[in-house]
Amino acid sequence: MKLSLKLDIGLVALVPMLLATQAHAACLDITALTPGTVGAFSGVIDGVAVSGTVSSTNPSLSFSQLGSGHGDSTIDGSFAKYSYCSVYSPCTPGGGTVGYTSSRNGLANAATIVITFSAPVVSPVFQVAGLDSMPYDFSATAGPGARLVLGGNGAGGDGLQVVGSVIKDGDPLTSDVTPPSAMPPTAGARSAYSSVELVGTFSSLTIGVSQNGNGDSGSFTLSAARVSGLGSA
Numbered sequence: 759m760k761l762s763l764k765l766d767i768g769l770v771a772l773v774p775m776l777l778a779t780q781a782h783a784a785c786l787d788i789t790a791l792t793p794g795t796v797g798a799f800s801g802v803i804d805g806v807a808v809s810g811t812v813s814s815t816n817p818s819l820s821f822s823q824l825g826s827g828h829g830d831s832t833i834d835g836s837f838a839k840y841s842y843c844s845v846y847s848p849c850t851p852g853g854g855t856v857g858y859t860s861s862r863n864g865l866a867n868a869a870t871i872v873i874t875f876s877a878p879v880v881s882p883v884f885q886v887a888g889l890d891s892m893p894y895d896f897s898a899t900a901g902p903g904a905r906l907v908l909g910g911n912g913a914g915g916d917g918l919q920v921v922g923s924v925i926k927d928g929d930p931l932t933s934d935v936t937p938p939s940a941m942p943p944t945a946g947a948r949s950a951y952s953s954v955e956l957v958g959t960f961s962s963l964t965i966g967v968s969q970n971g972n973g974d975s976g977s978f979t980l981s982a983a984r985v986s987g988l989g990s991a
């Protein structure tokens with residue numbers, strides 16, 4: 759009985775601390791961002807330092823400067839689309855986003871995004887918004903695991919799709935112009951919005967980016983792990 763009582767007291771004290779930590783740190787907190795075709799960002803996710811770069815063999819992908827538009831980068835949680843819990847899991851208000859513009863060059867994986875963690879991260883969640891004609895190809899990521907769509911707006915052949923190791927828009931020719939504060943559309947012509955869990959343990963992510971359409975803009979971010987809700991089935 760004494761042991762049980764001690765454990766109960768310990769858990770009562772611990773649970774609020776865990777909740778507070780998780781609520782704050784589940785999303786990528788970007789602290790610095792360099793826009794451009796040789797762009798970079800750095801930040802913290804769940805206590806682990808994160809650094810990201812983009813490089814293009816034929817400039818096709820450019821990280822966006824900080825702003826409030828659809829494809830801009832943010833560091834203050836102002837891009838509210840990621841906070842809609844019916845589409846994202848975890849839904850992450852308060853985090854940073856890496857915005858981009860992508861121009862057509864017709865080359866497969868002409869740009870590469872590399873995201874490096876200071877310590878191994880278990881099953882991070884890659885989150886996308888406004889994705890149309892620029893698929894993300896994770897086949898070069900070391901130790902690839904299964905991908906699982908946790909939430910998302912994919913249905914009826916449009917919106918988010920995962921095909922093998924590629925995250926894409928089901929119909930890359932259709933998009934939407936809903937503002938960053940609006941809930942992502944889940945029907946009709948639309949871009950892709952969703953959380954995709956990368957199952958496994960990763961020290962880095964290598965993502966090939968193609969652009970065979972007419973160009974794209976949007977954003978991505980990361981969460982430390984799934985915390986609840988969607989995708990359990």
Ligand SMILES: [Ca+2]
Pocket residue numbers: 888889890891933949974975976
């Ligand atoms: Ca877009």
Ligand SMILES: [Ca+2]
Pocket residue numbers: 890916917927928929930931932933947948949950
């Ligand atoms: Ca579409």
